[in-house]
Amino acid sequence: MVPPLLEVTGLSCRRGGRPVFDRLSFGLGAGELLALTGRNGSGKTSLLRALAGLTPPEAGTVSWRGVDVAEDPETWRGRLAWLGHLEGLKGDLTVIENLGVAERLRGGEAGDRLDSALVALDLTGLAAREVRTLSAGQRRRTALARVVLSQAPLWLLDEPLNALDAPAQAAFRTALQAHLAAGGLAIAATHAELGIEGRSLELGPTRSSTS
Amino acid sequence: MSGFTTLLMRDLRLVLRRPGDVGVVLAFFVVATVLFPLGIGPETNVLARIAAGVLWCAALFAALLSLERLFAADYEDGTLDLLLLAPWPLELAALAKCLAHWIVTGLPLSLLAPVLGVAFGLDGQSLLALGATLLVGTPTLSLIGGLAAALTLGARKSGALLALLALPLCVPTLIFGAGAIETLAAGDGIVTHVAILAALALVALATTPWAIAAALRQAGE
Numbered sequence: 321m322v323p324p325l326l327e328v329t330g331l332s333c334r335r336g337g338r339p340v341f342d343r344l345s346f347g348l349g350a351g352e353l354l355a356l357t358g359r360n361g362s363g364k365t366s367l368l369r370a371l372a373g374l375t376p377p378e379a380g381t382v383s384w385r386g387v388d389v390a391e392d393p394e395t396w397r398g399r400l401a402w403l404g405h406l407e408g409l410k411g412d413l414t415v416i417e418n419l420g421v422a423e424r425l426r427g428g429e430a431g432d433r434l435d436s437a438l439v440a441l442d443l444t445g446l447a448a449r450e451v452r453t454l455s456a457g458q459r460r461r462t463a464l465a466r467v468v469l470s471q472a473p474l475w476l477l478d479e480p481l482n483a484l485d486a487p488a489q490a491a492f493r494t495a496l497q498a499h500l501a502a503g504g505l506a507i508a509a510t511h512a513e514l515g516i517e518g519r520s521l522e523l524g525p526t527r528s529s530t531s
Numbered sequence: 532m533s534g535f536t537t538l539l540m541r542d543l544r545l546v547l548r549r550p551g552d553v554g555v556v557l558a559f560f561v562v563a564t565v566l567f568p569l570g571i572g573p574e575t576n577v578l579a580r581i582a583a584g585v586l587w588c589a590a591l592f593a594a595l596l597s598l599e600r601l602f603a604a605d606y607e608d609g610t611l612d613l614l615l616l617a618p619w620p621l622e623l624a625a626l627a628k629c630l631a632h633w634i635v636t637g638l639p640l641s642l643l644a645p646v647l648g649v650a651f652g653l654d655g656q657s658l659l660a661l662g663a664t665l666l667v668g669t670p671t672l673s674l675i676g677g678l679a680a681a682l683t684l685g686a687r688k689s690g691a692l693l694a695l696l697a698l699p700l701c702v703p704t705l706i707f708g709a710g711a712i713e714t715l716a717a718g719d720g721i722v723t724h725v726a727i728l729a730a731l732a733l734v735a736l737a738t739t740p741w742a743i744a745a746a747l748r749q750a751g752e
Contacts, residue, residue, distance in 0.1 A: 374752065394618045394620070397616045402613065405609075408610045409608065413545070421541050425613060
């Protein structure tokens with residue numbers, strides 16, 4: 321059996337003194353999608369933030385290829401593409417400027433991939449527009465284009481379908497499927513059906529079982 | 532282009548897109564400073580004696596005005612998460628943000644202060660010394676202010692808290708900055724004062740980026 325690329329073992333998190341999830345364990349292999357489901361406040365975002373290293377867990381480990389990511393957090397961060405509930409875009413910069421800056425902050429150069437990312441999320445016509453002039457759905461697509469552009473092996477997505485219309489959802493699914501087909505991994509917290517075959521993990525009050 | 536340069540250029544570009552934000556800071560500096568000659572009257576001896584203190588205090592308050600938004604904007608639009616997740620040291624990101632702040636506030640304030648010093652009746656040598664001390668001292672204000680901005684991130688009434696945290700820490704810089712002009716008036720050189728200001732700036736440079744990064748990580752949790 322091939323060991324999972326990403327392995328989460330005994331992960332526990334507390335917020336405001338109350339346990340959000342407790343001793344959570346799961347693994348994820350190349351090309352796999354994990355959908356995090358559950359009611360509001362069930363800990364989906366907290367789990368994503370704990371995986372990213374934004375929130376230190378109370379207990380447990382996250383391993384990549386068998387190595388604890390806490391040993392080299394900078395390398396771990398380079399393997400992640402993050403989409404939070406906030407888009408992470410500067411309103412006074414254009415779509416293309418936002419994407420270019422984000423990619424350079426990750427240590428890369430967008431180059432020709434920038435056009436591909438814009439095409440993937442149908443943003444070509446909006447590339448020169450300042451983000452503050454865009455609708456909520458267009459801003460979400462720009463943030464998703466940033467994820468596509470990153471070429472990171474692991475995508476961590478918090479409600480990726482928020483504010484997207486049907487064509488934009490289809491474009492996102494196509495991009496996600498291409499990422500998974502290329503051996504990438506994705507974990508998405510969602511209330512909506514992602515429409516892509518994958519595993520799911522329902523979080524609830526002090527969730528402690530594995531998926 | 533490195534992450535440090537990218538972040539620095541991004542922040543400078545954002546300022547260029549909204550020049551009014553810096554304009555307000557500089558306008559505050561001018562108005563606050565010009566009020567003193569108007570209020571005290573045209574007694575050149577009195578004005579020249581208080582000039583350095585007034586200009587340094589006004590520069591400090593003006594710098595603080597813009598510091599509240601130093602990290603708050605990134606915190607509110609989610610770009611702080613991207614900085615926290617960038618695969619290079621967050622300390623460098625903190626430094627890039629403070630450097631951008633200095634370029635758009637500390638540097639113009641240092642260039643503007645000697646011009647305003649004319650209204651206080653300062654002589655040419657004192658005007659040059661004022662500009663020089665501000666050039667060496669204002670980076671400390673940006674670094675200490677950056678730390679206060681990071682520590683108060685997400686707090687209610689963060690502007691007042693920021694001032695309460697930053698002002699006491701800026702007192703040594705203020706004393707040696709303003710004191711340099713008095714020393715010059717007494718017939719001594721300002722080298723010692725400038726050296727102390729530079730030392731304070733180096734201490735701030737060596738310590739605050741780490742503290743700012745720790746505060747930002749805490750705010751991002």
